Amino acid sequence: MTDSWKLTLRCNRAEAEALDTESAALAAIDPLPVLMTREGVEDDPDSWVLEAYFEDKPRAEAIRAVTSLVPSHVGKRPQPQRIADADWVTMSQAGIEPVHAGRFYVHTASNRGAVPQGAKAYRIEAGLAFGTGQHQTTTGCLLTLDAMKARGAVVRNLLDCGTGTGLLAFAAMHLWPQAFAAASDIDPVSIEVTRENAAANGVALGVNRGQLALAVAPGLDDAMLVGRAPYDLIIANILAGPLIALAPSIAAATAEGGTVILAGLLTTQADAVAAAYRRRGFRVAGRVTLGDWPTLRLVKRQRFAPLRASA
Template sequence: MEQAMSDSWKLTLPCTLAEAQALNGEVPALAMLVSPPVLMTSEDEPDNPDAWRLDAYFEVEPDDEAIAIIRRLVPSAGRKKPRIERLDEQDWLTMSQSGLEPVHAGRFYVHTSTHAGTAPSGTRAFLIEAGLAFGTGQHETTTGCLLTLDALKQRGAVFRDMLDLGTGTGLLAFAAMHLWPHAYATASDIDPIAIDVTRENAALNGIRIGNREGRLALAVAPGMSHRLLRHRAPYDLIIANILAGPLIEMAAPIAGALEEGGTLILAGLLDSQAERVANAYRRQGLRLADRIDRGDWPTLRLVKRRGK
């Protein structure tokens, strides 16, 4: 991925330790932005353990909408005016990646180029750079999905036709393909940038693109409305790490694309939203089989009942 060198910007606001911890990794609210920033948090006052700082790195000068979204992430800043500065001749992407620690989830190890060569023995390493798409592996929702996939493999599950809906960086599709290398695999996203990023990440991680078994087919699509997605249905595995609202709205088409007995993995929702999301899919003939909780972020595993 090409890195911005001179037209980058940094927005800085104070925050609390709790707010900094909540921003550790991917932040769903940033998906609303055309050019989402990379976030970094750090201690601001060594003698005050609750005084932290949020730095948001943008490829373009942040507009009013972007500033408002960042402000909502740190309500403790109140009406304090953010400091916005242009970064001259700085490789902001590499700098920001230095703060992203690798994620070890089951048999998967997700890292940026800063931590290349650090994968523990016996893990499948994926190089996913921080950048323009949601899904670097840092957020608890992505980690929960990786752990759920790993647990399914340990139980002996076998899948033949898989869909990663709202793929972001392609990571979850890559992980599923590693576990079930002979399956047909599809990844889609409403954002064409995400599909471009997925294609680049596939090349970096040895994932073959194409429509054949063992290759990843890509589609820019809102929800299930794409000829490729409809043609490949029904799926025996669908992964949707999106947000609670869209998951509820798309319950009928997602459930309709899942074969009887098929597995659905849902993430991107808060613990307070889990029951509403699960109920939306129960009404479509699915049952909640399992869940993994990572902080306030649950990952739900549902199974479609037979005869529905």
């Protein structure tokens, strides 16, 4: 196996969350590096790390391109580190601890650990799509789904909008195995990753009950997704801005009495996101907060009964 190289940059959480992997600067690098972000110091928003993995020693222009993604690091001189005779993908995942959230257990191939009794295990590799279960937004969604099932919620038609790795769609399908299920993402890579993860975890793809239908789409802008509406469960673990922008289309696609789970927002953004959905007929029915990351559970109100005639 040939040597690989790693470039480590200090950054902050805002930069890590806003990382632009489609930037023109990166497009000039061939082959593209694999980028991974993580907390350097737990719960410290100013202590995050960006790691870029290269197949060969990166040239100066490649280092400048990656450094430009995290402005707080501009002006510093990062030094690439050789990873000799190592499978860097496995190595990069070795420190990812399994996540146990409700009845779900999420792990990588290199760090499975002991699956808790009664837990549903999913193997989700860290890589090009968001949603390994490690981030508090994903964990919050898993806990919210678990609590819905525990309360006896019935779901017949569900959508995971912005699916990333497919994990949240898989979890919802496990809880409601006879439901129609769909997952979408604006990034074609995410949908390909979801296909691979579905195969690895025994999740059937297709358009029938108990199968997952996939679509590359911005939000719900896809004929298949619109045609399958209304949904009685929509999960959207994205970012606050897109969640607000999608409020009209998500509301239009949600059945009366249906549930929407929103995540990817910070505590400081929760009121604005909730307000956007209240204006579309939702009420906040529950909230799970992990660190600075809340997960909102909203329910679409039933229409008001017709006004009584005056006496």
